[in-house]
Amino acid sequence: MHYDSRITGDTITCVFTPERNLIAPVFCFSGMGPFEAVSGGTVMKTLGSYTEIALPNLAAGDAYELVIQYAGGFKPANRAWLPLGPYLRCGKEIIALPIPESGCRPQVLPDLGPVEGLPLVPQPQSWAASEGVLETSGFACDSPAFESAAALATRRGWSFVGDTEVTVEHADLPEDAYELEVSTDGVILRAGGFGGEFYGAITLLTLLQHGSLPCGVIKDAPRFAWRGQHLDTARHFYEPQTILDLLDLMALLKFNRFHWHFADDEAFRLEIECFPELWQKTALCGEGHLLPALFSGAIEAGGSYSKDTARKIIAHAKALNIEVMPEIEVPAHAIALTHVFPELRDPSDNGAEVSVQGYKGNAVNPAIARTWDVLEAIMAEVGALFPFQHLHLGCDELPEGTWMGSPLARDLMKREGLETTDDLQGWMMQKLGAKTVENGQRPCAWEEAAKGSNGGIANGAILFSWTGQGPGLEAARNGYDVVMSPAQHIYLDMAQTSDKDDWGANWAAFVSLTDTINWEPVPDADLAERIIGVQGTFWSEFTTEDNQLWPMLMPRMLGVSSKAWQTECVGADGLIRLAHVYNDLPGAEVWTG
Template sequence: MDYTCRLDGAKMICTITSDRDLAAPVFCFSGMAPMTATKGGERLRGMGSFTEVALPDLKAGHPHEVVVEYTDGHRAANRAWLPLGPYLRIRGEVIALPYRPKGCVPPALPDLGPFDGLPLVPQPVNWTPSDGTVAVTGVQCGDDALTAVADLAARRGWRFDGGFPVRITTADMAADAYRLEITPKSIHITAGDYGGRFYAGVTLLTLMRAGPLPCGVITDAPRFGWRGQHLDTARHYYQPQTILDLLDLMALLKLNRFHWHFADDEAFRLEIDSFPALWQKTAFCGEGHLLPALFAGAIEAGGSYSKATARQIIARAATLNIEVLPEIEAPAHALAMTHVFPDMRDPADNGPETSVQGYQGNCVNPAMPRTWDVLDAIAKEVGDLFPFGLLHLGCDELPKDTWMGSPKARALMKEQGLETTQDLQGWTIAKLAETVVQNGQRPAAWEEAAQGANGGIGHDAILFSWTGQGPGLEAARAGYDVVMSPAQHVYLDMAHSADPDDWGASWAAFISLADTINWDPVPDPALADRIIGVQGTFWSEFTTEDSQLWPMLMPRMLGVAVKAWQVDPISADDLTRLAVSYQRIWPVDRAG
């Protein structure tokens, strides 16, 4: 069996050459958005991006060409948009078609010469050099935070612990701040907490990787308390070791919040006890499963995370000064949930709402008692598992006119004095947030949670601004704490460039390394107290192998770290110079 696929403008030309005669085969695949066949076959059915195309009989050795195109205004931008996980189905038999995408090949960084300063990302607040350097192969690690740095180094195959003297002094300093004095005979660390000592150690480790330690004094403190990186493990199941590797990378860049997105339309991957059917029936997708091979990259794909694995990730994160924020997703992006529990929807709902991913029926209905049985139990159980004390509830991308065709929802709206879809969404997410608060936690959500006549989610929630900075600024003015995660700058699933041979999404922008720092997280100084952080984001619709993650994140994750930590700007050229040095620390093709 032979298979090739190539881009031709907006068209994707798929050529199938069978090694035997096949009668009435069905060509199955998924992609970045809903698709159809415009030549060589007829679309039978689909769900979101998963598409089935009826082909004519195939003759052995005779190539058959199928032209596939995106619908609803979408257009293939690069190789990542080619059909994922292609296979043939014939009379109950499933035949995989050979396709192994090579993933992202990041643009080569230009050699702009050495960086005039310390080879650190992010850059410290202040550096006062003194004469000379000192060759250090390892430092004394009697402190718990320095031991954690030594463990990180050992996992990466480096050395940090050794005999060079280190003295640690406790002082009243801001969270994660530190003072690091390097002399020819010793190192002196001053900090007020574990984070400060840990980041002093990370700075030492990074400098040791670059060469002899420069003598002098570094004083450093972060601009924001929230310095995050998000990972979508719902569309693609990442091995736990990959998540642990990501935590190490975050720690090296002084990022301290891991946003774990394990639930979405395509799967719920955390092995909860309250409703085990939810993960048991959705962790794997593909032939013979509840959901087809959505973004799977294979005939069958997936996996789930046990509570023991979650605790392992939480524990590792804690040693790296990282808190883990779980996200459960409501009321939209709940296709997996509504397929497992159809009574979370009104059976009389005749509304035509369709999500941007092409799904119908992907929203739970707040007028259904089952909705609250499930959501409240999940919120409590997941909240109890994660010690951070925050729970992200989702609340993004609600389809237009959701619930408007539901008699039960319309009755609830009348009872509560609500008029629009956004009003009911605000009421719904506020009700779920109340459960979170009663469970002793603080809610978080995407920017849309501020919508609605009642002011949205309320309950001292943290909102994440993703479509741009505008909604975040509006939310901050309304009294919400806001994390800035504008898609145009820090959505690292976006392609690096417009080159068709590139890899990644494109709906927000093409994001170069320079684009990651070409913005101001606080454009309105009056809102400085309400904008609490910066977070990078990675969605996994086109990820078929864990190894494809790293060249998408690096080196652009350096820009996220810069914006999250530094107050003073850095030029794109200097960031490029630093990125060249960091390629030796974390190669872009690193697989673990």
């Protein structure tokens, strides 16, 4: 079977050339969003971006064209927007179709010459050079933090352990801050605790890869306490080893928060005990499964994470000074929940709301007692598994008009004096936030959780500002702690260029390495105490294999690291120079693709 797809202006042309006659074939696939047929076929079924299109009988050897387009005004930006996981169904027969080359091609950055200063990302707060260099093949230190750095070096195949003594001295320094004094006789590391010692060791590990170490004093401390990276494992199931490799990369760049997004419309991938059917029925997607989304590029794909696997990931992260925050994602982005538990929806709801991803009715209903039974059980079990004691509740992209067609919801709103969808969402999130606190965790949510006549989720929640900085600034003015994650700068699933041959989304912007540092996380100095961090984000709608992750993240994670750690960044040219330095490190192919 020969199959090809290509972008033709604002549409996509798919060409089928069978080797034998096919009777009543149905074309099945997913993509970046909902599809419509322009010519050559009839849409039979949709669920989100998953689409089935009936084709006429196909004759052997004849090329047949189907023209499709994205619904809602979306236009294909690049190869990532072509049909994903395509196959034909002919009666009971499944015919896999050839998959075009997928994934981002690593960006070639200009060579701007040598790095000015130390070859480190993030750059240290200060560096005072002295005469001489320390010639060494590695370091000796009995600190647990050094042991963690040495284990990381071993996993990466880098040299680190040797005979040069590192003396660790306790100092009254902020969390994660450190001082390094390098002389021809050895190294003195001053820190106030594990985090500072670990980052001092990471700095030595990085510098060692370039040979001798210049003598001098490094004084370093992070600008923000929250330096995060998010990964969506709901749309694409990443092998546990890939997540461990990501944590290693994060540690090298001095990130300290991993936002684990394992639940969404497409799947709930953590193997919880309170409702095993939730992950058992959604872990695999594709032909014959409850949820047919095919983002992973196969007829059947997916997986789930056992609690033992989660504990391994948590322990691995902890050794790298990284805390893991889980996200359960409510009230919207919940098709997985509502398909497994249809009783979480009002059967009399006649609303027509549809999510931007094309899902109809993807929000659980807060007016139903069963909704609270299910959510509170999930919150308690998931929260108890993660020692960080932060639980992200989701709360993004609730479709306009949600619950307005539900008699049960309308009755609840009348009793509680609520008028709008946002009011009901705010009421719901405040209750969920209070329950999170009762369970011993701090609630977290996306920016929309601040909406509602009640002022939003409250309960000391941390909000993540993603559509831009504006909602985050407003939330900070209203007393929320905020982590800045503006899509226009640090959503690393965005394509890096406008080239049709590139890979990634573009709804927010095309995000280059330079774009990752061309913004100020705290544009209003009066809000400095409320803006607690910076976090990069990666969504996986178009990821078909794990190894496609690395050239999307790198080198742009260098920019996220710089904004999260430094008060003043090195500038675009300096970051490009540093990117070359990091690409030259031994083992760099592990995370640059």
